[in-house]
Every structure is written in C-alpha cells, then in structure tokens.
Amino acid sequence: MRAKVEVFLKPGVLDVQGKAIEGALHGLGFAEVDHVRVGKTISFDLGDGADRGAAEARVKAMCDGLLANAVIESYRVEIA
Amino acid sequence: MRAKVEVFLKPGVLDVQGKAIEGALHGLGFAEVDHVRVGKTISFDLGDGADRGAAEARVKAMCDGLLANAVIESYRVEIA
Numbered sequence: 001m002r003a004k005v006e007v008f009l010k011p012g013v014l015d016v017q018g019k020a021i022e023g024a025l026h027g028l029g030f031a032e033v034d035h036v037r038v039g040k041t042i043s044f045d046l047g048d049g050a051d052r053g054a055a056e057a058r059v060k061a062m063c064d065g066l067l068a069n070a071v072i073e074s075y076r077v078e079i080a
Numbered sequence: 081m082r083a084k085v086e087v088f089l090k091p092g093v094l095d096v097q098g099k100a101i102e103g104a105l106h107g108l109g110f111a112e113v114d115h116v117r118v119g120k121t122i123s124f125d126l127g128d129g130a131d132r133g134a135a136e137a138r139v140k141a142m143c144d145g146l147l148a149n150a151v152i153e154s155y156r157v158e159i160a
Contacts (some may be wrong), residue, residue: 006121008121014154018122018124020121020147021124021146022124025124025142025146027157028142030138030142032126032138033124033125034124034125034126035124035125036122036124037124038120038121038122039120039121039122040118040120040121041086041088041118042098042116042117042118042119043100043117043119044098044101044105044113044114044115045114045115046112046114047112058110058112060099061110062105062108062113063121066104
C-alpha cells in the first residue's frame with residue numbers, strides 16, 4: 001500500500017510562499033493567476049500487512065504527530 | 081477554473097527531506113514506512129476566460145518557467 005498525505009495551510013493563514021509565487025507569475029505575464037496556495041505532499045509505502053482502515057488510522061496518527069502542524073495546517077490522507 | 085500542480089523530485093534524485101521524515105517516523109514507532117518522497121503542491125485560480133486546453137498549456141508554461149526545475153523535478157497538472 002502507498003499513502004499520500006497532502007498538507008495545506010488552513011484558510012485564513014497567510015501563505016507567504018504562495019504570495020511570492022503569485023507575484024513572480026504576474027511578473028512573467030501570467031496575470032490571470034490568483035489565490036495561490038502552496039502545500040506539501042508526502043507519499044510513502046506502508047507494509048502490506050494491515051488492512052486499509054487500520055493503515056489510514058496509522059497515517060492520521062503520523063500526521064497529528066509529525067507531518068502536519070494542526071494549529072495552522074490541515075491535511076488529507078489517500079491510501080492507494 | 082482552479083489549477084493544481086504537483087511537483088516531485090525525479091526518481092533517482094536523493095530526497096533529503098523524505099529521508100529525514102522517514103527517520104523521524106521510524107523513531108516515533110512507525111517502522112512500516114518506507115520510500116518517503118516529499119513534493120510541493122501549488123494550487124491557484126485562473127480566469128474563467130480561456131478554455132480548458134488553453135489553460136492547461138498556460139499552466140505548463142508556468143511550470144517550465146518558474147514552478148518546477150526540469151533538471152531534477154517532474155510535475156503533474158490538474159485543471160478543475
């Protein structure tokens with residue numbers, strides 16, 4: 001099984017990286033770009049032992065413990 | 081229209097951030113985790129003027145020009 005975790009800043013938290021990218025894209029002539037948000041994607045293999053539900057619970061524990069900062073970030077887990 | 085761009089290091093390029101996360105997860109007791117890869121996700125609004133194909137071509141031009149380093153990174157574009 002492979003897990004994919006997407007970590008994004010919560011709406012309302014200033015995304016400075018996104019603002020920088022937006023400014024750079026405007027400077028390159030892509031004036032239609034707006035509301036840029038930048039996130040992290042972390043993908044990894046899990047053992048084949050556990051079932052899907054258990055794997056998802058483990059990955060959520062990883063997110064809460066290490067991968068995401070719950071104060072300012074939200075995450076989405078996909079197991080494939 | 082909203083575009084989502086995923087930028088990942090190409091296979092074979094050492095992912096130091098992924099290695100660090102892998103080590104930390106192992107340290108926290110998640111020993112089943114393997115082959116961690118870390119990428120960026122950039123999502124943004126586009127104007128509603130252009131059609132889907134034209135928008136995708138514009139976003140690919142943004143990736144080649146700014147968002148991804150073609151030497152070591154690959155990207156995937158989604159238009160929704």
